[in-house]
Amino acid sequence: MQWEQILAPRMARMKASEIRELLKLLDQPDIISFAGGIPDPRMFPVAAFQEAMARVLQPGSADAALQYSVSEGSAQLRRWLAEHMAGIGIPCEADNILITSGSQQALDYLGKLMIGTGDTVLVNWPTYMGALGAFNAYEPKYDRLDPGSNRSAEDFAAVAAANGGKVKFAYLSVDFANPTGETIDRAGRERVLQLAEELDIAIVEDAAYQALRYDGEPVEPILAMEIARKGSIEDCRTIYSGSFSKTLAPGLRIGWVCAARPVINKLVLMKQAADLHSPTLNQMAVADVAARVFDDHVAGLREAYRGRRDRMLAALEREMPEGVRWTKPEGGMFVWITLPKGMDGAELLAQAIKTERVAFVPGRAFYADGSGENTIRLSFSLNDGPAVDEGIARLARVIKAAA
Amino acid sequence: MQWEQILAPRMARMKASEIRELLKLLDQPDIISFAGGIPDPRMFPVAAFQEAMARVLQPGSADAALQYSVSEGSAQLRRWLAEHMAGIGIPCEADNILITSGSQQALDYLGKLMIGTGDTVLVNWPTYMGALGAFNAYEPKYDRLDPGSNRSAEDFAAVAAANGGKVKFAYLSVDFANPTGETIDRAGRERVLQLAEELDIAIVEDAAYQALRYDGEPVEPILAMEIARKGSIEDCRTIYSGSFSKTLAPGLRIGWVCAARPVINKLVLMKQAADLHSPTLNQMAVADVAARVFDDHVAGLREAYRGRRDRMLAALEREMPEGVRWTKPEGGMFVWITLPKGMDGAELLAQAIKTERVAFVPGRAFYADGSGENTIRLSFSLNDGPAVDEGIARLARVIKAAA
Numbered sequence: 095m096q097w098e099q100i101l102a103p104r105m106a107r108m109k110a111s112e113i114r115e116l117l118k119l120l121d122q123p124d125i126i127s128f129a130g131g132i133p134d135p136r137m138f139p140v141a142a143f144q145e146a147m148a149r150v151l152q153p154g155s156a157d158a159a160l161q162y163s164v165s166e167g168s169a170q171l172r173r174w175l176a177e178h179m180a181g182i183g184i185p186c187e188a189d190n191i192l193i194t195s196g197s198q199q200a201l202d203y204l205g206k207l208m209i210g211t212g213d214t215v216l217v218n219w220p221t222y223m224g225a226l227g228a229f230n231a232y233e234p235k236y237d238r239l240d241p242g243s244n245r246s247a248e249d250f251a252a253v254a255a256a257n258g259g260k261v262k263f264a265y266l267s268v269d270f271a272n273p274t275g276e277t278i279d280r281a282g283r284e285r286v287l288q289l290a291e292e293l294d295i296a297i298v299e300d301a302a303y304q305a306l307r308y309d310g311e312p313v314e315p316i317l318a319m320e321i322a323r324k325g326s327i328e329d330c331r332t333i334y335s336g337s338f339s340k341t342l343a344p345g346l347r348i349g350w351v352c353a354a355r356p357v358i359n360k361l362v363l364m365k366q367a368a369d370l371h372s373p374t375l376n377q378m379a380v381a382d383v384a385a386r387v388f389d390d391h392v393a394g395l396r397e398a399y400r401g402r403r404d405r406m407l408a409a410l411e412r413e414m415p416e417g418v419r420w421t422k423p424e425g426g427m428f429v430w431i432t433l434p435k436g437m438d439g440a441e442l443l444a445q446a447i448k449t450e451r452v453a454f455v456p457g458r459a460f461y462a463d464g465s466g467e468n469t470i471r472l473s474f475s476l477n478d479g480p481a482v483d484e485g486i487a488r489l490a491r492v493i494k495a496a497a
Numbered sequence: 498m499q500w501e502q503i504l505a506p507r508m509a510r511m512k513a514s515e516i517r518e519l520l521k522l523l524d525q526p527d528i529i530s531f532a533g534g535i536p537d538p539r540m541f542p543v544a545a546f547q548e549a550m551a552r553v554l555q556p557g558s559a560d561a562a563l564q565y566s567v568s569e570g571s572a573q574l575r576r577w578l579a580e581h582m583a584g585i586g587i588p589c590e591a592d593n594i595l596i597t598s599g600s601q602q603a604l605d606y607l608g609k610l611m612i613g614t615g616d617t618v619l620v621n622w623p624t625y626m627g628a629l630g631a632f633n634a635y636e637p638k639y640d641r642l643d644p645g646s647n648r649s650a651e652d653f654a655a656v657a658a659a660n661g662g663k664v665k666f667a668y669l670s671v672d673f674a675n676p677t678g679e680t681i682d683r684a685g686r687e688r689v690l691q692l693a694e695e696l697d698i699a700i701v702e703d704a705a706y707q708a709l710r711y712d713g714e715p716v717e718p719i720l721a722m723e724i725a726r727k728g729s730i731e732d733c734r735t736i737y738s739g740s741f742s743k744t745l746a747p748g749l750r751i752g753w754v755c756a757a758r759p760v761i762n763k764l765v766l767m768k769q770a771a772d773l774h775s776p777t778l779n780q781m782a783v784a785d786v787a788a789r790v791f792d793d794h795v796a797g798l799r800e801a802y803r804g805r806r807d808r809m810l811a812a813l814e815r816e817m818p819e820g821v822r823w824t825k826p827e828g829g830m831f832v833w834i835t836l837p838k839g840m841d842g843a844e845l846l847a848q849a850i851k852t853e854r855v856a857f858v859p860g861r862a863f864y865a866d867g868s869g870e871n872t873i874r875l876s877f878s879l880n881d882g883p884a885v886d887e888g889i890a891r892l893a894r895v896i897k898a899a900a
Binding site: 095096097099100101102103104105108109110132133135136138140143144147148151153156157158159160161162163195196198199202206207208209210211213224227228230231232260262263294295296329330331339343344345346347354356357359360363364366367368369370371372373374375376 | 498499500502503504505506507508511512513535536538539541543546547550551554556559560561562563564565566598599601602605609610611612613614616627630631633634635663665666697698699732733734742746747748749750757759760762763766767769770771772773774775776777778779
């Protein structure tokens with residue numbers, strides 16, 4: 095069977111990531127890895143999940159937990175989330191919430207909802223590579239949403255038309271973004287909202303790291319700003335995507351979308367056709383754990399990750415040679431490094447593994463146009479203590495050797 | 498915001514099912530419902546899941562259970578499934594298995610993998626409505642795969658070309674199909690395999706009910722027949738989709754695809770982009786429960802459901818008027834009723850709820866061309882004892898009144 099001949103055209107855009115394949119091999123204990131952007135499992139609220147699962151699987155609740163359920167998700171969890179959203183400036187109802195299997199599924203669904211072949215999505219250069227991966231299945235073009243630029247709405251529209259489609263939405267990772275660690279400030283959010291109004295497009299606000307702020311002042315979500323202007327979420331074009339993966343645990347695959355009802359209703363139909371619903375059991379357990387420990391648990395995470403970020407930033411300050419720049423994130427898990435021009439992050443990784451036994455993610459995969467050769471992403475979520483100092487010292491040696 | 502103007506063209510094919518909306522209202526205790534095709538929650542292996550969850554969330558395993566994991570799925574579960582597949586005549590490796598979030602996700606992914614806009618999928622008239630829903634997102638045409646017909650491969654290809662695409666695959670629910678309860682016999686499976694060879698297309702073998710046979714001889718899976726011919730699953734065009742939803746519990750959303758490695762590898766890339774992976778915890782718990790209780794538990798299910806099927810068939814024999822025909826399923830959950838010509842299943846449902854307080858699913862939604870007005874689906878999975886007799890008596894009265 096020659097499979098290539100019966101694949102849909104969209105499959106041409108789904109390629110294995112060489113980097114991901116390489117990083118799979120990094121489990122050796124002598125490697126210090128800043129690659130994986132994953133939460134520290136030592137901080138999972140295990141006891142709370144043990145209790146929640148035991149409770150949910152009790153008589154009186156087990157039958158529901160193990161049975162099919164509605165596509166929009168658990169009413170209990172959606173009510174908790176509506177209150178949670180109100181607490182961050184987004185007044186809404188449970189009917190404005192769809193439960194998804196992690197925020198990755200939300201990105202896939204939002205691409206499926208809006209992107210026709212050849213339509214344009216506006217993204218930052220760089221942006222979350224998982225968003226590009228999700229959207230690529232629907233064969234979009236990308237155009238650059240640059241916080242510093244003054245390109246007009248007409249210009250974006252003209253480029254999209256020349257590419258055979260329309261601009262459908264702007265995608266932004268707003269707080270402590272993956273990969274840069276940077277936060278879009280209030281003025282930047284207002285410019286995006288203004289541009290979206292002029293283009294009459296949606297905004298996809300990816301807030302996966304929203305709860306993990308370690309210092310500085312919180313910046314209002316774009317959706318909160320838009321509700322403040324328009325009076326109701328029902329009149330808003332911003333679609334908010336949230337996740338429990340960075341706050342409670344990623345292994346349960348529970349995220350959510352918060353948006354105007356017409357969007358949620360369409361996504362419910364899509365979910366019904368795509369996987370019926372997210373696991374009933376997981377939604378009930380997360381609702382139980384969130385109601386009992388969310389705030390306290392997240393406060394503990396902030397404390398721990400703040401220390402790791404500080405240690406990494408101090409080590410970078412101490413070790414990095416001239417000509418290397420990096421971001422100073424106020425939260426999240428990532429520091430983004432810009433190497434001297436001409437240096438290649440992917441080559442540096444190969445060298446770093448070979449000579450110094452230190453790992454990171456080369457930046458190119460985060461660029462929709464494949465640029466960004468001289469960038470790399472470090473995660474500070476997993477390493478603590480002297481390993482951070484040692485790892486950054488190793489990285490500095492590799493960079494100096496390559497310079 | 499006028500959402501319609503930024504929706505992708507594919508969204509035109511995703512519509513709310515009026516029937517599904519109607520059936521949501523059927524929770525009143527005086528209604529006898531044969532509508533929902535869901536397993537009886539009184540038979541869920543609750544104790545086994547309680548133990549499995551407690552075990553999986555123990556120290557030493559909880560960190561992995563709550564963490565991100567690989568897109569192809571749990572190695573332990575995939576190994577169990579490879580053995581399970583060998584046991585039903587399909588020798589394969591764990592690398593031939595992808596874990597999905599229920600078999601509904603497998604159908605969505607297989608549509609996404611193969612259907613380009615305007616391509617043709619061959620389906621039975623009627624077929625599983627959830628398959629049509631999943632495929633519709635990729636904008637296919639449908640052509641009728643009729644077990645009794647002798648249409649040539651050339652004819653199918655010509656019709657597909659006239660519709661602006663190619664035939665990509667044949668989709669079949671093979672055992673005790675949803676909705677008809679019928680099983681495709683060996684000769685029918687061989688004809689489909691022969692047709693697929695001639696058209697050089699894939700076969701999607703939906704075996705969601707495979708384990709629930711109550712009598713008669715098992716018919717070899719199409720994939721087993723093809724492996725027997727060709728020597729290895731790697732040379733096969735049949736893609737097998739399985740599910741734990743009807744055997745263990747649907748609320749965990751765990752299913753699988755079994756196919757040649759090139760197919761699995763593409764689906765792994767797709768899953769990475771679409772939801773990263775199915776919940777780690779759920780996969781570990783299902784692997785634990787399956788290894789301990791699968792065979793015994795399914796034997797118990799067969800015993801219980803066999804009795805319910807027999808009771809429903811006896812009641813139909815006793816109550817139904819002349820001119821009504823129904824299937825005699827050897828397994829699964831469904832009996833398919835053909836009403837006299839001119840009668841409409843949807844109108845009958847409205848009448849049945851109003852006058853006799855009995856419910857079922859009208860058949861039209863299972864037809865890709867919207868025909869089948871005079872058909873209805875009954876499920877025998879939930880009702881037991883005198884409620885079956887009473888429900889069928891009520892249904893017979895409604896049919897007689899409508900005749």
